[in-house]
Amino acid sequence: SQTIHQWPATLVQPVGSPLSLECTVEGTSNPNLYWYRQAAGRGLQLLFYSVGIGQISSEVPQNLSASRPQDRQFILSSKKLLLSDSGFYLCAWSGTEKGPGELFFGEGSRLTVL
Amino acid sequence: GENVEQHPSTLSVQEGDSAVIKCTYSDSASNYFPWYKQELGKRPQLIIDIRSNVGEKKDQRIAVTLNKTAKHFSLHITETQPEDSAVYFCAAISTGTASKLTFGTGTRLQVTL
Numbered sequence: 001s002q003t004i005h006q007w008p009a010t011l012v013q014p015v016g017s018p019l020s021l022e023c024t025v026e027g028t029s030n031p032n033l034y035w036y037r038q039a040a041g042r043g044l045q046l047l048f049y050s051v052g053i054g055q056i057s058s059e060v061p062q063n064l065s066a067s068r069p070q071d072r073q074f075i076l077s078s079k080k081l082l083l084s085d086s087g088f089y090l091c092a093w094s095g096t097e098k099g100p101g102e103l104f105f106g107e108g109s110r111l112t113v114l
Numbered sequence: 115g116e117n118v119e120q121h122p123s124t125l126s127v128q129e130g131d132s133a134v135i136k137c138t139y140s141d142s143a144s145n146y147f148p149w150y151k152q153e154l155g156k157r158p159q160l161i162i163d164i165r166s167n168v169g170e171k172k173d174q175r176i177a178v179t180l181n182k183t184a185k186h187f188s189l190h191i192t193e194t195q196p197e198d199s200a201v202y203f204c205a206a207i208s209t210g211t212a213s214k215l216t217f218g219t220g221t222r223l224q225v226t227l
Binding site: 034042043044046049059090102103104105106107108110 | 146148155156157158159160163203205214215216217218219220
């Protein structure tokens with residue numbers, strides 16, 4: 001069966017510091033991968049998605065970036081965090097094993113920027 | 115791109131009553147409509163979905179209906195229980211690559227005793 005792992009689960013970072021969140025998927029190959037952000041009490045905002053290694057599409061211009069160095073690895077980064085980057089970050093995957101569009105989320109990373 | 119609107123933003127019902135959450139979408143080519151439940155501090159989890167070739171789908175106490183002509187779909191929860199309390203998100207799939215889901219803004223459901 002497929003599983004998705006995301007870390008770290010929580011982190012507190014000062015403004016201007018770098019960020020790296022990592023996500024890996026097991027039990028599938030060539031998944032579509034996504035990064036979503038959820039501000040406190042808000043909905044899910046798609047940040048990046050990837051259909052393959054090295055292929056990244058950005059949905060919202062911001063100081064974040066994403067990379068996919070391996071088929072089942074997706075990384076969210078920032079060189080300098082802003083206060084507005086605080087939120088709950090969710091990695092997700094979809095693939096051909098399930099129906100098109102079915103999205104499965106990681107457990108999330110709660111980021112607080114001070 | 116796709117735009118999904120969801121109502122109400124909050125909903126309070128008594129245990130045993132029914133709850134209905136409604137969503138509308140803008141892209142007539144959308145063909146997949148999932149519903150996610152998110153408990154406090156946890157990840158969203160798929161609870162039910164419907165594809166555009168059917169009008170209704172039921173799974174025990176939850177059901178989803180789809181009206182393609184009007185471009186709206188609804189989640190129905192019957193005989194609500196305290197454990198149904200959570201935030202519910204509807205979503206619709208955009209056309210194009212990567213099967214990008216567009217989410218509604220969420221409905222916070224509170225089931226009171």
